[in-house]
Amino acid sequence: MSSVILTGLGKRYGRAPALTGVDLRLSSGVTGLLGPNGAGKTTLLRILATALAADEGQVRVFGQNPADTAGRLAIRRRLGYLPQESGFPRGFTAFGFVDYMAILKEWSDRAARHAEVRRVVGLADLTAVATKRVHALSGGQRRRVLLAQALIGRPDLLVLDEPTTGLDPQQRARLRDILSTAGETATLVISTHQTEDVAALCERVIVLDQGRVHFDGSVEGLISSAAGRVWLATDRHPEAQHAWRIGTGRWRNVGDAPADVEVVDPTLEDAYLLLVGDRARETEKEVVA
């Protein structure tokens, strides 16, 4: 049973389309959303989080329609959302802000609410700074305050827009731990620029570019689409889409491999670069034609 069903989803800002004809079904587990800047990831996540209304198509979350009042309320009761950007009310401490969000999430019993706030503050590794004002925290800590509020009440749908920005490697590893645990029962959608996050966490990956879905499948599936297109050589190859010198002094080339080269196993990053690069070249051809 899918918890999220999107059919023919479209959204435009003024006349510029941000999403076009998006068809997706999501169920429990962690889904990664990859795509270049401006691809429409945030727009898609805001629609899932009932912060933005779609212009076209159908949205169903847990069978509910966010366009009607009762449906929207039912979705919001089961949602945790980490927006790409958010400010904080002035003067609130980390604990105070998460407590404020818990009140808005209908945790009216004070003792139960504070216990829950402590739990999520602990999960986000903020216990030591819980009494500090949010405005005095570092960027990464503020990000984790937003993460903490998203985890309140173990939501069935977790929508996280770039949760790993501003985190150091240890914090990233800890976040992966939290998210993979949550993904055992809940539906998790995360957007990121970091292909390693997706490779480490997600069963499923969706690549969005210019408002359209260009890949939707398993991480292995995306990686294998780059098989035979990554090779090592003593130089940058003129035909390569991307090439960089690796530690051993040799060059890793990504693109259409010529014959008789030392082909190596692709990574998710290689496959993602190729997918987006191929798309850009197709668009170029269309424009020229």
Place this chain on the structure above:
Amino acid sequence: MTQQPRTWHANEAELRALADGVAGPALGASVESHLMRCGACRARMNDLVDGVLLDSVWSAIRETVEAPRPSVFERLLRKFGVSAESGRLLVAVPAMRGAWLIGATAALLFAGGAALFASGFGLALFLLVAPLVPVMGVAAAYGGDADPSHELVVTTPYSAGRLLLLRTAAVLATSLPVAALVGLALPGPAWLAVAWLIPGLAFVSLSLAAAPFVGATVSSGAVAATWSAIAIAVSKIGDPMDLAGPAVQVGSLVLCAAAVTTILTHFRLFDLPRGQT
């Protein structure tokens, strides 16, 4: 009383006193804050008491150390019978913080002062400003413009309309008495002190009713601009007292009723995501 950070570890007697709930407040607070920082003493405490008891002691300690100390405003609100939860919801927006209240009071005192010293023009100024103060308060209490975490707040199940009414009520409860007091100090009949009340309520409800469509900044700005234009024109061509006259009172009453009806019938609009009407 301030607690000096302890440089020593807690001894067994102190830990046991704390675990049994018989430590005095000074000793208790000092050992508690040490336990927050010291894993070794926490482990010794663990050996002293059984797990269940420890959990409850531990969460009580964390409750006092971590739970936010209510701000001056929140404590004041508690005194007036506002619940801790509602207090927290109120202080999240600028309308319920010191700076705004000081600004509103200053505007009223200024207008009141002008009325004292330059009676005709000053009176018009007071009658112009007083009903607009709560309108500005609403702008400082609503949605995206006033609340930097609006994107998050709107995706919670808490009714945004209810939140707005709660905050509006607080704005009215704080700004109306100040305006009435300033009005009482003015020369002229006593009823002048409250003559702006109905226009003020009408403007607040009008701003609220239009807010879901155009945002609170635009709606309250438009209301303020329109009323200022009317007030200036009236006091130029006629008597400033007309601003408190029957025409304005009846007109305001009608506006107020229409706006309140709109708010009640369109209450769900406040919860809408952006881009949906």
